[in-house]
Amino acid sequence: MRVLVLLTVAAALQPGPLLRPSQTPGRFDSAAVVNPVVLPPTEGDPLWRMLYYGTSGAWADPAAKPFLPTGACGLATSPDGVAWTRVDGERADAAVFGPADDLDAWDGLHVGVGDVVRADDGESLVMFYLGGARATDGLPPGMPAGIRMRIGRATSADGGRTWTRDGA
Numbered sequence: 317m318r319v320l321v322l323l324t325v326a327a328a329l330q331p332g333p334l335l336r337p338s339q340t341p342g343r344f345d346s347a348a349v350v351n352p353v354v355l356p357p358t359e360g361d362p363l364w365r366m367l368y369y370g371t372s373g374a375w376a377d378p379a380a381k382p383f384l385p386t387g388a389c390g391l392a393t394s395p396d397g398v399a400w401t402r403v404d405g406e407r408a409d410a411a412v413f414g415p416a417d418d419l420d421a422w423d424g425l426h427v428g429v430g431d432v433v434r435a436d437d438g439e440s441l442v443m444f445y446l447g448g449a450r451a452t453d454g455l456p457p458g459m460p461a462g463i464r465m466r467i468g469r470a471t472s473a474d475g476g477r478t479w480t481r482d483g484a
Contacts, residue, residue: 335366335392335400344409345370345402348385353432354397360439364394365476367412367443369428376415376425377450380461386428388414389445391476403477413445413470413479423447425462432476441472443479 338346348371355365371387388411392400405412416424423445430444448462455464470479 334398335368335402337370338402338410340410342372342409344372344388344407344411344414345390347371347373349390350385351429353429355432355434355441356397358434358438361475362395363475364397364400365432365441366392366394366400367429367432367476368392370411371426372409375462377419377461380425380450382426383460383462384426384428386426386446386448386462387411389427389429389443389479406478412477413443415447416481419450421447422449422466423468425450427468430467435471439473441476443470443472443476444468445470 335349337349340346349368352366352368357364367389369386369389371382371385375382375387391403391412393403394400404410407414415427418424425448427445427447430446432441432443435442445468446465447468448465450461452459452461469482471482472479
């Protein structure tokens with residue numbers, strides 16, 4: 317079954333991007349969309365799910381100058397793996413996962429999707445994400461805010477529409 321689905325997708329695919337930056341001003345992904353992680357359909361979920369990160373050209377702290385296409389994370393779904401529809405998240409910028417509310421947190425400046433897998437229950441999703449802080453202490457002079465990135469983990473029980481940070 318999976319082979320037939322992949323062959324159908326390959327036959328329908330035309331050259332060109334599958335997802336472009338949003339045309340909506342102020343949306344988290346209006347300047348760039350990057351690093352897709354795509355989950356194929358399952359018996360319980362007939363949709364393809366793409367998690368990606370994007371930026372509007374600004375980070376959580378307006379004083380920080382973005383140097384990466386990270387910022388926040390989005391979700392798009394597709395019935396065929398070719399035609400994608402963005403899913404608006406609950407954040408004001410429509411992201412499904414964004415920097416921590418605390419600007420001083422280790423992931424308070426920007427975040428990006430690293431990888432997403434289905435949990436052992438077959439329904440929940442686990443995302444390993446990167447996060448950057450605005451702190452520059454301990455870095456060589458001239459290093460930009462956000463360069464010190466770390467890896468975090470978050471889980472979703474609703475197909476990637478909302479996420480809860482895990483860990484210490």
